[in-house]
Amino acid sequence: MSLKEKTKRYLNKKCKNSIEGKTIVITGATSGIGLKAAEELLYLGANLILAARNKEKAEEIKQRLIEEYKDSTIDIYPLDLASLDSIKKFATRIKRNKVDVYGFVNNAGVFSGKNRTIDGYPLVMGTNYIGTFVLVERLLPYFMSLSHEVKLINTSSISYKSGKMNYNDFFFEKKKKNAFQIYSRSKLCLTKYSIYLANKYMDSNIKTIMTHPGIAKTELLLNMFKPWYMRIFKPVANIFMTPEKASLSIPYALTEDVRCGSLIGPNHLFDGWGYPKINKLAKKAYSEIEQLIVYTKGIVKKDI
Ligand SMILES: NC(=O)c1ccc[n+]([C@@H]2O[C@H](COP(=O)([O-])OP(=O)(O)OC[C@H]3O[C@@H](n4cnc5c(N)ncnc54)[C@H](OP(=O)(O)O)[C@@H]3O)[C@@H](O)[C@H]2O)c1
Structure with missing residues (x-):
């Protein structure tokens, strides 16, 4: 584990607003970017709730983290974004335990997979978008009941720029x-939803910010090189950012004064590399947002 000295210097210098003693919930902290972001947040003194689908893996990570960050509290809450029942139980637990959420980081995601979620949605759209949508919708009233600002961080990706909407075949079936x-x-759906949230809750205590990690060498990225025609390109992955650098947009979003609806991520080499900054969102992120929200609510109305 342990962060590089360079990362610590960056965090000491750039993260202006203290998150010491504040509770941050993070999904997908059992691997890649989420794991490094968790460590960076602990370094800054936060307490964490790791929302994880694999209890054993999360327990093992918790033990490793707590050895180094002894003054922080780390809890594990089960959450499988590919199961609406799990999402509902997770949200109920947050509310029942009156978790004083300062930041909620939706980082978990998958790149590919032929399976379906428990509820029958194709895995990638079902996890990255539908699962996150239902989770957030279930938690919003609770966040609004808190007497302080709640930073809601959604992890996008530069790939949203290549995304295309088609409501006749939303799930590519x-x-x-x-x-x-x-x-x-x-x-792209998650980005549009985040802009919707940022606008809708602009005058409330909920501040929605998007992050993206650029291109980082993680399990998710390496999955891209699994098809036979991609294997030849696998060595290219060695030039991508480390998860430790790519994750910095998360502490940045939680500690800097950035406007609702901002996108934070690297902005060198086509936004794929570098230290986090405020990025310009592509025009397509702002178009037909209402149509997406109405469509999504139509699909999941009994679950939110
Ligand atoms: N790597 C990149 O270059 C890149 C670029 C743009 C955006 N992103 C985004 O960054 C985020 C983190 O990705 P990563 O690269 O760090 O990938 P990763 O190393 O594969 O980590 C993904 C995390 O998501 C969790 N997860 C997956 N499905 C889940 C589910 N159904 N329920 C709960 N948790 C689930 C995984 O849990 P397990 O440990 O149990 O598998 C893991 O902790 C993702 O949203 C991804 O889309 C990554």
């Missing part, structure tokens, strides 16, 4: 597409 096109749509 009629016409098969490659994994990248499916993943890109899931992140």
Whole structure:
């Protein structure tokens, strides 16, 4: 574990507003970017709730983290974004335990997978978009009941720029597409939903911010090189950012004074590399947002 000295210097210098003693919930902290973000938040003195689907893996990570960050509290709450029942139980637990949420980081995500979620949605759209949508909708009234600001951080991806909407085949069930096109749509939907939230709750205590990690060498990215025609490109992954650098947009979003609806991420080399900054959102992120929200609520209305 342990952060590099360079990362610590960055965090000491850039993270202006203290999060010491504040509670931050983070999904997908058992691997890659989420794991490093968790460590960076602990370094800054936060208490964490790791929302994880794999209890054993999360317990093992908790033990490793707590050895180094002894003054912080780390709890594990089960959450499988591919199960609406699990999402409901998780949200109920947050409310029942009156968790004083300062920041909620929706970081978990998948790149590909042929399976379906427990509720029958194709895995990538079902996890990255539908699961996150239902989770957030279930928690919003609770967040609003808190007497302080709640920072809601949604992890997008530069791939949203390649995403295309098609409500005649929202889940790609009629016409098969490659994994990248499916993943890109899931992140475009999440980006549009985040802008919707930022606008709708602008005058409330909920501050929605988007982050993206650029391109980082994690399990998710390495999955892209699994198809036979991609294997030859796998060595390219070595030039991508480390998860430790790519994750910095998360502490940045939680500690800097950024406007609701901002996108934070690297902005060198086509937004794929570098330290976090405020990025410009592509025009397509702002179009037909209402249509997406009405459509999504139509699908999940009994679950939110
Ligand atoms: N890596 C990149 O270059 C890149 C670029 C743009 C955006 N992103 C985004 O960054 C986020 C983190 O990705 P990563 O690269 O760090 O990938 P990763 O190493 O594969 O980590 C993904 C995390 O999500 C969790 N997860 C997956 N499905 C889940 C589910 N159904 N319920 C709960 N948790 C689930 C995983 O849990 P397990 O440990 O149990 O598998 C893991 O902790 C994702 O949203 C991804 O789309 C990554």
